[in-house]
Amino acid sequence: MRRRIADQDNVVILNYTPHAIVFFGSEGLDAVRIKPEKTPIRVEEIRETSDHIMIDNHRVPINTKSFGEVVGLPDKKEGVYLIVSMVVAEAARHRDDLLFPDKVVRDEHGVIVGCDALAKVVV
Numbered sequence: 001m002r003r004r005i006a007d008q009d010n011v012v013i014l015n016y017t018p019h020a021i022v023f024f025g026s027e028g029l030d031a032v033r034i035k036p037e038k039t040p041i042r043v044e045e046i047r048e049t050s051d052h053i054m055i056d057n058h059r060v061p062i063n064t065k066s067f068g069e070v071v072g073l074p075d076k077k078e079g080v081y082l083i084v085s086m087v088v089a090e091a092a093r094h095r096d097d098l099l100f101p102d103k104v105v106r107d108e109h110g111v112i113v114g115c116d117a118l119a120k121v122v123v
Contacts, residue, residue: 013099015083016041016072022114024105034083041084043091044068067091083118093121 015021018040025031044067051062070092074082077097084092086100102119104112 010079012080013083014080016088017083017085017101021083021101022105024114024116039072041070041072041082041088043070043085043087086119086121089121093123096120096123 013034015034015036016039017036019036021034021036023032023034046066046068047063049061050064052059053062054060067087070088073088073092073095076095081097081099084098084100089098089100092098099118099120101115101117103116105114105116107113
C-alpha cells in the first residue's frame, strides 16, 4: 500500500516487510498502519549444522548461519523509501532509500506491536 508523507507529497513509502508496520502516536494510540507489499524483500540464509547439544534429553542442533544475497530488492526510484528488515538494510547498506522499524513498542507480553520511528544504516 503506497503511503504519502503528509508534508512531502512527492515521497512514497512502501512496506517490504512481511507484516504491517504500525506507528504509534504520542498518546500510544495506533496512529498509522502501512500494509505490506505482496512480496517481502529477503536476504538469503546459509545455514549448516556444526554441532549438537543435549537439552532435557533432546538433541538440539547448533547451526552456523551467514547471509547471502538480497532477494527481491527493486531498483532505486527517486522519492520512494522502502521499509525493510534491519537484516536487509544491513546487507544493502549502499542503498540510502532503505528504512527499518526503530524504537519498537511492545505489549504487556513483550510482543512487538509497532514502532515509534524508522532508522537507516550508517554507511
